[in-house]
Amino acid sequence: MAIDAETLRQVTTRFEVLAPHLNERQRRLALAAEARLFGHGGVRAVARAVGVSETTVRAGVFELERGDDPLPVGRVRRPGGGRKSLTEHDPKLLPALLALVEPDERGDPTSPLRWTTKSLRHLADELTRQGYPISAPTVGRLLHRNGFSLQANAKTLEGDQHPDRDAQFNYVNEQVREHQQSGEPVISVDAKKKEQLGLLPSGGREWRPHGEPVKVVDHSFFTGPNVEQALPYGVYDLTRDTGWVNVGVDHDTAAFAVASIRRWWQARGHLDYQQATRLLITADAGGSNCYRFRLWKAELATLAAETGLTITVCHFPPGTSKWNKIEHRLFSHITMNWRGRPLTSHEIVVQTIAATTTRTGLRVDASLDPGDYPLGITITAAQLQALPITAHAWHGAWNYTITPPIPGSVPPPTTDSTTALQKRAQNLHRLADPRLTGMTRDELDQLAGELAADQAAQTEKRCYQQRGGPRRKSPGAGAAMLLTAADRVLVTVIYLRQICSQKVLAELLAINPTSIGNAIADTRTLLEQRKHIIGPTRLRCNSASQLSDFLDGSTRPAPAVLLPDLLTDPRLTGMSRQQLSDLLDQIRLPHDAQVEHRRYHRRGRHPLPGTRGGIFKQKLTDPERVLAAILYHRQACTRQALADLFQVSPRTIGNILIDIRPLLDQAGYQPTSATIRYRSAAALREAIGNDTPT
Known part of the structure; x- marks a missing residue:
């Protein structure tokens, strides 16, 4: 049957209206219904009129003829239809x-x-x-x-926990509760992150006119040669919910930390707690208020003497500083208050901190502390013992009480920086005595002047390596060195002459032994490069007091027997000193090759150009290593006696014996047994040293 054009036009019109409202299956079934009404040729006629594929219309006809049930609401295809998943x-x-x-x-x-x-x-x-x-x-x-989603890092791991971590928290809480119930002040202290001043980028955003952000530098790690810094140290009153921030400009030292507490007490504490007799300080275990710092405790003793308060300090366990109340009750609000705002001056830092408030009633005061707090102030063990410190029964290192001195008693040792610097300068002048240095003061000054340029270059090179680039401050803008270049030469000469140990020098000059060791290591390298040989002397001082007494002229230590003179005695070695010298010359080259072979395997490559085998020397020189092996194989003394003589561990002596014995065999050395075997260093010194000419 022929289908007239008017009928097809009506089909086209209907589907132009209905098609946007039909899904894929509904459109296919509607076209199939029209095609069945037309009979033979209806599929092709409908497909051409609507502009779809005949296959689509025919598929709809087959579905109608099969009599399939309607699909559930919301589905267009039966389950399993469509392309298979990958x-x-x-x-x-x-x-x-x-x-x-x-x-x-x-x-x-x-x-x-x-x-x-x-x-x-x-x-x-x-x-x-x-x-x-x-x-x-x-x-x-x-x-x-499969249950994955984008995840950020969760800061929940605290590393290795101290076994008494929770118990210390409970102890701190008990101390806080007891002081608060008694009406005594309880404060939480800590130093905030050091801030550089200038037009530097700051985290966070602040409302400003559109398109007018505050312009800052694009590299905050470099702000010029004379950049200023602000060091906020906070004191938070747990009872009154008030804060005090002391903004320093020098160094974050223990003296600065206690000075901040002192300024809080003078400005707020004595007004808020007029009847106070005690003060509880809660602090973390590190930083300038570290429980290991002697200066922190000495300064607190001075504060206790000034205020008459009995000061109790409770430190949080290591690694738990985030539990300190000041972190999330004071510092966090200060950080939010200056977000998106460059800190261009100390005044802006102070005013921004002082304007910090919360809805719960936090009030913050701030002041600028222009004082100097130099580094290098050391409290000796004797001064620490003199402090009125009482350790608590529970973890006395973390919990201790400092009482004010009783009227009429000896006051605690002073930690005034000016006094310490003056005393150090006096002792350095005394150490330049020709009896100690072996040279006149003019000769010592001439040696220091000769090494001054090399010392400056050495210091600049080390600083360049530490900072990873050129200097960010002009010379002299940073912290002053504990020892001048001439002082470093002086202590090196004293040490190389074996007059006293590094520990004695550190105690006499009130400087950390590590600083003394680094100064000696650096200067010793320069002396060797310039072929300056500093020989040992027989004068020995085993303590700072003994050295001071010698310089004062009150006593003179007995001359010590030099270790090489003592151990090269023919009665111990079984050969003359000339024969021993010839044996050492014969072994020197094979021993150097052995040492270099071992270092090559340790580093896994050849030494880099310009290296000189390291800065710190071996504990024993090559002749001393050979001498120790000879004495042991002759059974002249035990391994422990050798360790005591050379001031090393028995394990070091054992390693020396393993290295030197094959070299002695190659040289054809045949040891003969000694007549006497000394089982202690004291017995050997007593028997041989008394007969050794001085």
Whole structure:
């Protein structure tokens, strides 16, 4: 039957109106119903009139003829319809994807994705490289389907915890509760992060006119040669919810920390607690208020003497500073208050801190502390013992009480920086005595002047390596060195002459032994480069008091027998000193080759150009190592006696014996047994030293 054009036009019009409102299946069934009404040729006629494929219309006719049940609401196709998913086509795809994002395995060790960000695009590229073509959106759908999502780091791990961590928290809480119930002040103290001043980028955002942000420098790590810094040290009153911040300009030392507490007490504490007799300080275990610092305790003793308060200090266990109340009750609000605002001056820092408030009633006062707090102030062990400190029964290192001195008693040792510097300068002048240095003061000054340029270059090189680039401050703008260049030469000469140990020098000059050791190591290298030989003397001082007495002329230590003169005695070595010298010359080259061979295997390569075998020397020189091996193999003394004589461990002596014995065998040395075996260093010194000429 022929289908007239008017009928087909009506079909076209109907579907132009209905098509936007029909889904895929509804449109197909509607076209099939029209085609069945036309009879033979209806499929082709409807398809051409509407502009669809005859296959689509024919598929709808077959569905109507089969009498399929209607689909559930919301479905267009029956379950299983459409293209199969990639995981069904390739079951290995999903395990390969999960292996890349597995948190424990961290991916294939040979895959370049192991060390890159695991973004969807990177994951898709890596799967494609492994033979699983896939797009980034598909990777995202598979990850979400398998329980993955974008996750940030969660700061929940605290590292190794001290076994008494929780018990110390309970103890601190008990101390706080007891002081608060008695009406005594309880404060939490800590130093905030050091801030550089200038037009530097600051985290956070602040409301400003559109398109007018505050312009700051793009590299905050370099602000010029004379950059100023602000060091906020906070004191938070746990009872009154008030804060005091002392903004320093020099160094964050223990003296600065206690000075901040002193300024809080003078400005606020004595007004808020007029009847106070005690003060409880809670602090973390590190920083300028570290429980190990002697200066911190000495300064607190001075504060207790000034205020008449009994000061109790409770430190939080190491690694738990975030539990300190001041961190989240004061410092966090200060940080939020100056967000998005460059700190260009100390006045802005002080005013911004003082303007910090909270809805719960926090009030903060701030002041600028222009005082100097130099580094290098040392409290000796004797001065620490003199302090009125009482350790608590529970963890006395973390919990202790400092009482004010009783009227009429000896006051605690002063820690005034000016006095300490003056006393150090006096002792350095005394150490330049020709009896100690072996040269006149003019000769010592001439040696210091000769090494001054090399010392400056050495210091500049070390600072360059430490900071990783050129200097950021002009010369002299940083902290002053504990020892001048001439002082470093002086202490090195004293040490190389073996008059006293580094520990004695550190105690006499009130400087950390590490600083003394570094100064000697640096200067010793320069002396060797210039072929200056500083020989030992027989004068020995075993304590700072003994050295001071000698310089005062009150006593003179007995001359010590030099160790080489003592141990090269023919009665111990079984040969004359000339024979021993010839044996040492014969062994020197094989021993140097042995040492270099061992160092090569340790470093795994040849030494870099310009290196000189390190700064710190061996504990024993090469002749001393050979001498120790000879004495041991002759059974002249025990291994422990040798360790005591050379002031090393028995294990070091054992390693020396392992290294030197093959060299002695190669040189044809045949040891003969000694007539006497000394089992202690004292017995050997007493027997041989008394007969050794001085």
